[in-house]
Amino acid sequence: xxxxxxxxxxxxxAHVVELTxxxxxxxxxPPEVLDGLRFFRRGKKYLYAASATTPLPDATPIHAIxxxxxxxxxxxxxxxxxxxxxxxxxxxxxxxxxxxEQMNEYLQRRVVxxxxxxxxxxxxxxxxxxxxxxxxxxxxxxxxxxxxxxxxVSLFPxxxxxxxxxxxxxxx
Amino acid sequence: VPVTLEDHKMWPPVFVPLYxxxxxxxxxxxxxxxxxxxxxxxxSLRTSGSELGEILHSIGIHAxxxxxxxxxxxxxxxxxxxxxxxxxxxxMHPQEEASILAAHLLDVQPGEQVLDLCAAPGGKxxxxxxxxxxxxxxxxxxxxxxxxxxxxxxxxRLGATNVTITVGDATRLSLPQAAFDAVLADVPCSxxxxxxQNLSVCDELGDQRLEHLVTxxxxxxxxxxxACRSGGRVLYTTCSLLLEENERVIAEALxxxxxxxxxxxxxxxxxxxxxxxxxxxxxQLDQRIAAARRLYPHMNDxxxxxxxxxxxxx
Numbered sequence: 167x168x169x170x171x172x173x174x175x176x177x178x179x180a181h182v183v184e185l186t187x188x189x190x191x192x193x194x195x196p197p198e199v200l201d202g203l204r205f206f207r208r209g210k211k212y213l214y215a216a217s218a219t220t221p222l223p224d225a226t227p228i229h230a231i232x233x234x235x236x237x238x239x240x241x242x243x244x245x246x247x248x249x250x251x252x253x254x255x256x257x258x259x260x261x262x263x264x265x266x267e268q269m270n271e272y273l274q275r276r277v278v279x280x281x282x283x284x285x286x287x288x289x290x291x292x293x294x295x296x297x298x299x300x301x302x303x304x305x306x307x308x309x310x311x312x313x314x315x316x317x318x319v320s321l322f323p324x325x326x327x328x329x330x331x332x333x334x335x336x337x338x
Numbered sequence: 339v340p341v342t343l344e345d346h347k348m349w350p351p352v353f354v355p356l357y358x359x360x361x362x363x364x365x366x367x368x369x370x371x372x373x374x375x376x377x378x379x380x381x382s383l384r385t386s387g388s389e390l391g392e393i394l395h396s397i398g399i400h401a402x403x404x405x406x407x408x409x410x411x412x413x414x415x416x417x418x419x420x421x422x423x424x425x426x427x428x429x430m431h432p433q434e435e436a437s438i439l440a441a442h443l444l445d446v447q448p449g450e451q452v453l454d455l456c457a458a459p460g461g462k463x464x465x466x467x468x469x470x471x472x473x474x475x476x477x478x479x480x481x482x483x484x485x486x487x488x489x490x491x492x493x494x495r496l497g498a499t500n501v502t503i504t505v506g507d508a509t510r511l512s513l514p515q516a517a518f519d520a521v522l523a524d525v526p527c528s529x530x531x532x533x534x535q536n537l538s539v540c541d542e543l544g545d546q547r548l549e550h551l552v553t554x555x556x557x558x559x560x561x562x563x564x565a566c567r568s569g570g571r572v573l574y575t576t577c578s579l580l581l582e583e584n585e586r587v588i589a590e591a592l593x594x595x596x597x598x599x600x601x602x603x604x605x606x607x608x609x610x611x612x613x614x615x616x617x618x619x620x621x622q623l624d625q626r627i628a629a630a631r632r633l634y635p636h637m638n639d640x641x642x643x644x645x646x647x648x649x650x651x652x
Contacts, residue, residue: 230486
């Protein structure tokens with residue numbers, strides 16, 4: 167049987183360290199987060215983190231392994247939404263904590279205006295991990311407005327986003 | 339409450355053969371007409387039942403922890419949680435309680451090799467992954483490539499790193515033999531137990547479809563037993579209440595595998611089960627099947643389900 171999906175390529179640890187270096191450096195994620203994980207690549211799009219491999223059936227296509235944590239097509243590689251949720255609790259910088267109103271704007275993919283307090287753990291323009299009460303939910307792009315204030319451009323996935331006027335903290 | 343012939347006539351035809359087997363049957367029809375409670379489980383990779391309860395409370399949602407698992411929370415019926423923060427952040431997953439119970443009963447442990455033969459949409463797979471905390475592995479197979487979209491989306495949102503997904507027909511997979519510690523065979527079925535969510539489910543079942551389903555179920559359970567190591571366990575489950583898809587499939591497995599398998603009793607604190615049916619219209623089925631468990635909708639305010647735990651002893 168011809169596999170439906172091309173084979174996954176397992177990457178050597180040294181290669182993984184290199185591929186994830188910019189992400190770990192940007193967010194202050196300790197190298198220990200890589201411990202116990204194996205990394206795979208299918209094509210050039212994502213780096214997949216898997217904590218285990220499994221006995222496999224013969225001649226059966228593998229659809230997915232582990233979690234897509236880093237998007238490799240960006241230069242430097244970019245933390246994915248799922249990567250942010252996996253490692254976002256251990257990130258020490260370039261993290262923004264939003265309040266409920268701001269989180270609703272972020273989840274609706276609207277621009278979020280941030281005050282100085284919200285950005286105090288940020289080193290400057292670029293990707294940030296977005297959290298509420300310590301719970302990471304995705305990635306945003308921190309940018310400086312003309313007036314010198316910081317804004318957060320939501321990179322929350324379109325397919326998951328809260329519709330305009332919706333409330334992620336309301337009774338559904 | 340005395341049960342009259344009128345009551346019998348009101349039962350959906352597909353359930354009439356069960357009339358003499360349903361305990362406390364006067365409440366059965368009443369349960370079918372009521373909406374199911376919304377139930378969620380806390381993703382222990384990211385939070386706990388108590389913390390999730392507090393978050394939901396702060397949103398204005400009252401949650402009661404299930405007696406059989408503190409990470410399982412019962413909410414009011416009719417809630418649509420797919421655009422709430424706890425859902426989007428992968429802190430929880432909404433799932434019918436009887437279905438969560440299936441994943442709970444298999445009782446997977448960190449470090450085990452687990453096989454989930456019919457995995458989509460992935461609620462049970464993700465629940466097991468959360469129990470394993472990244473240690474050990476799950477092979478999650480799904481026959482329908484289209485259904486792997488939901489499977490993968492759920493596993494990704496809930497942060498499961500120890501799952502490998504394959505796409506294949508579970509009746510024909512060339513699986514490694516005696517390789518897994520625990521196998522979940524949550525087989526495709528008539529879904530007659532989900533009648534509270536979908537009343538028409540009982541109308542769509544013809545003899546030919548049922549026959550086809552049973553053939554697949556027997557075959558998938560056979561695959562599950564062969565893939566399980568000695569001393570390991572296989573949990574066969576359906577969301578069906580029909581004897582043909584449940585006790586008869588187990589009886590066939592007992593016939594095929596003889597002393598190489600044995601049925602284990604199942605229990606969950608605070609849950610009332612009915613035993614597997616062993617006498618059907620005067621016919622004696624294998625008495626060991628009494629160790630299997632039926633969940634009727636009115637017994638615990640859930641959907642209908644069937645569970646049978648087989649220990650592989652070869």
